[in-house]
Amino acid sequence: MxxxxxxxxxxxxxxxxxxxxxxxxxxxxxxxxxxxxxxxxxxxxxxxxxxxxxxxxxxxxxxxxxxxxxxxxxxxxxxxxxxxxxxxxxxxxxxxxxxxxxxxxxxxxxxxxxxxxxxxxxVPTTQVAPAMRWLRDNCGVRDWTVVGDDYSWPRDSARFVRDVAPDLGVEIRGASYAEMGNDEAIVKLVDELEKAPTSGVAMFFVGHDAVVFNREFARRGLDEHSVRYSPMMDEAMLLASGFEATNNLFSSAGYYRSLxxxxxxxxxxxxxxxxxxxxxxxxxxxxxxxxxxxxxxxxxxxxxxxxxxxxxxxxxxxxxxxxxxxxxxxxxxxxxxxxxxxxxxxxxxxxxxx
CATH class of the missing domain: 3.40.50.2300 (Response regulator)
Structure with a gap:
């Protein structure tokens, strides 16, 4: 042509x-x-x-x-x-x-x-729910706290996981949000998790905000006892988080370069x-x-x-x-x-x- x-x-x-x-x-x-x-x-x-x-x-x-x-x-x-x-x-x-x-x-x-x-x-039905089911069956994660940026994707995704939690056999203990791009507010979410830990943390952060969360979460040693799962976690975010901040961190996506x-x-x-x-x-x-x-x-x-x-x-x-x-x-x-x-x-x- x-x-x-x-x-x-x-x-x-x-x-x-x-x-x-x-x-x-x-x-x-x-x-x-x-x-x-x-x-x-x-x-x-x-x-x-x-x-x-x-x-x-x-x-x-x-x-x-x-x-x-x-x-x-x-x-x-x-x-x-x-x-x-x-x-x-x-x-x-x-x-x-x-x-x-x-x-x-x-x-x-x-x-x-x-x-x-x-x-x-x-979308959550094909990405988030199956991942939580797998983590329940294979890692024993039955209680979750949701954290994320304060806009529609994290909030609507949190509502979704609350709705499907009974069918998945898991408990959603709570959800907290931070203003996008506000590092201090993201660190405060880690403060809350340190006071009330759960076996699973569902992360709905974008890019840099997830990097800030990962670094602070690991710095306090919370990664030794809690699984983190994020549907938005790509290879650039892993690199920016650093080797020490990616322990017990899971993600789901349609494509990975390592596949x-x-x-x-x-x-x-x-x-x-x-x-x-x-x-x-x-x-x-x-x-x-x-x-x-x-x-x-x-x-x-x-x-x-x-x-x-x-x-x-x-x-x-x-x-x-x-x-x-x-x-x-x-x-x-x-x-x-x-x-x-x-x-x-x-x-x-x-x-x-x-």
Whole structure:
């Protein structure tokens, strides 16, 4: 296929470059550049070369939404994707109103069903509940305290685990939250856990905030007696936490670079060949941005246009085979395999399929 180079297909890649999630930014950008390169080598999107515009999701949500809306209005951007927190997703929908395809790649609280929004990230039903069940059966963790940043993903996830706790045979003793980016408030959460320890701590922190929590938790020796589990814990966060702060730390995700299978190894090989040996480490958070662009391209190929009525219809039954294996869309939500991993120093050992 010959690309119509005068008519690029603009994609806003919305990723954090500052704040708590800024730790994810370099790897997100690097893997998105690989995905765009590969799509263009295969005909682009709808015969047009993919042109990425990176938007800093670490800004205030309203600012992010305004910048993206302006690019859409001037016909620079024709679709949106990327990893960012739920308040940014809500602000983007409020400005886009389903007028362009929007693939949201982050793991999140679930339940997104607004027209034009397609979610490729993990949700609590397939990520959190199975992990807690495994930790109950294999590590004896039957009582949990929830801690996290103070916004919708941690709070809604805490409600979810409270609701499913009876079915899982576990007890949720309480939930406490800290303002995002407030190190002092995060340390105070560790104070509470030191006074009232539980066998399991469910962490719903973003990026840097989890690093602060991990370091303080381990500094006090609480990691010797309590398991930590986080659905958002990637390889960059492990590295920043440090070797001494990752004991008894578990995570679950659709992708780990340490997972030994053909899909994972193939992506890592292509990533290294494209960026060279000094590229940012490929992390499970960043890999979601690759999935977002592949979902977008697959969806628009099926719709054969950017007409949103056709795009919304085309998500029904959508499936593709990528780095996470087979991804199937059940309505606007992508479903794929999720793996449980235990921190092994500064990387993950994948120990179970959930």
């Amino acid at each position: 010959t690309l119509r180079t005068e008519d690029a297909f603009g994609v806003a890649m919305v990723i954090p470059l500052q704040g708590a999630g800024g730790i994810f930014g370099p790897s997100c950008r690097a893997v998105a550049e690989l995905a765009a390169h590969e799509l263009n080598a295969d005909g682009g999107i709808l015969g047009r070369p993919v042109d990425l515009t990176f938007i800093d999701a670490g800004q205030q949500p309203a600012t992010v939404a305004s910048q993206v809306a302006e690019l859409v209005r001037h016909d620079v951007v024709h679709a949106v994707t990327g990893w960012h927190i739920s308040p940014v997703r809500d602000a983007l929908f409020a400005s886009l109103r389903g007028n362009v395809p929007y693939v949201y790649t982050a793991l999140y609280e679930g339940g997104e069903s607004r027209p034009g929004v397609f979610s490729s990230g993990e 030994i299978n053909a899909d994972t190894l193939d992506l890592q090989g292509r990533y290294s060949a494209f960026h060279g040996p000094f590229a940012p480490a490929l992390t499970n958070t960043a890999e979601s941005c690759y999935e977002g662009l592949i979902t977008l391209a697959t969806l628009l190929r099926k719709a054969a246009s950017t007409d949103m009525a056709s795009v919304n219809r085309s998500i029904v039954g959508l499936a593709y085979d990528g780095p996470r294996g087979v991804v199937e869309y059940h309505g606007p939500q992508g479903i794929h395999h999720v793996h449980l991993a235990k921190a092994d120093g500064l990387d993950f050992e994948v120990i179970a399929a959930l």
